[in-house]
Amino acid sequence: MSELKITANTENVRAEIKKIPYSVKLALADGLDHGTRSFFSMFYKTRLQGPPGVRSTPGGIFHRFRRVTMVAGKPVFLRQSASQSETVRTIAKSAKDPMDMQIDIYTTSKAAGLLETGGVIRSAHGMPIPLNDEAKAMKKNSPASIDDLDFIIQNGKVFLGRKIKGSPPQRLFILSHSVRINPHLGFYSTWDAHLGRFNQIMDDALDDGLAKVN
Numbered sequence: 001m002s003e004l005k006i007t008a009n010t011e012n013v014r015a016e017i018k019k020i021p022y023s024v025k026l027a028l029a030d031g032l033d034h035g036t037r038s039f040f041s042m043f044y045k046t047r048l049q050g051p052p053g054v055r056s057t058p059g060g061i062f063h064r065f066r067r068v069t070m071v072a073g074k075p076v077f078l079r080q081s082a083s084q085s086e087t088v089r090t091i092a093k094s095a096k097d098p099m100d101m102q103i104d105i106y107t108t109s110k111a112a113g114l115l116e117t118g119g120v121i122r123s124a125h126g127m128p129i130p131l132n133d134e135a136k137a138m139k140k141n142s143p144a145s146i147d148d149l150d151f152i153i154q155n156g157k158v159f160l161g162r163k164i165k166g167s168p169p170q171r172l173f174i175l176s177h178s179v180r181i182n183p184h185l186g187f188y189s190t191w192d193a194h195l196g197r198f199n200q201i202m203d204d205a206l207d208d209g210l211a212k213v214n
Contacts (some may be wrong), residue, residue: 002113005106006191008036008198010099024209025098031205033084034104035198036067040080042194047186048141054115054185061185064109067104069094076105105191118183126175128160135172146173 010028047053048062056062061111067078071093076089095101109188114121121127130136137144152159160173164208 002110003106003108004112004187005104006106006188007033007102008039010101016195021213022092024206025092025101025213027090027205027209027212028098028202029088029101030084031202032091032101032103033078034079034085034205036105037080037095038197038201039105039194039211040192042066042197043187043190047190052184052186061112061115062105064107064112065104068106081172091203112185112187114181115185116183116187118181121179121181123177125157125180126177129174129179130173130175131159131171138172144152148174156172 041169041171043065044056044062048056054061059170067080069077069078069091070076072092076090076094091101091103094103128139130139141148149160149172150163150169152161152163152171153170154169159169159171160175160177161169163169165181
């Protein structure tokens with residue numbers, strides 16, 4: 001099974017404090033929530049709006065990513081639509097020791113894994129690969145219309161397109177049994193770019209929590 005996963009935790013402040021009151025634990029849980037939501041926002045804006053990343057679609061790859069924490073040994077998914085207070089309380093339940101609180105950001109989507117690492121898609125049947133913007137729009141908006149296109153054979157290659165009387169055929173797709181996908185999702189590289197911001201959020205959360213104690 002293909003899986004992409006990032007783990008966000010409180011390891012960066014473990015050495016700073018050993019025993020802390022519940023109010024500080026809640027502040028750190030809030031930091032984990034804020035920091036991972038912030039990553040999702042950055043990931044969506046920078047990698048899922050088209051080149052150099054991929055184009056997100058309703059119900060597409062972005063919606064295959066999840067935030068999850070373990071509570072009493074069972075995974076609890078943190079819904080993006082949940083209130084901040086609800087999510088923070090759930091994260092706080094994930095571990096008795098505040099230094100062990102953790103959120104995993106992951107997906108088991110094979111498509112996401114392929115877009116992240118790159119690879120080759122193979123098929124026993126020819127796959128229609130768009131050759132121009134018209135073909136891309138057709139594949140996206142009305143894929144059934146592809147079946148109405150003509151087969152065009154030129155130079156030993158098979159195309160789909162339109163045969164026009166008295167004019168050269170209009171080639172829209174080429175049929176291929178394999179397609180190489182270059183890595184361009186940028187899931188891990190976006191996390192690396194976000195890590196400084198995440199650590200700052202956690203530092204601020206700790207400061208806020210300690211300020212309430214004092």
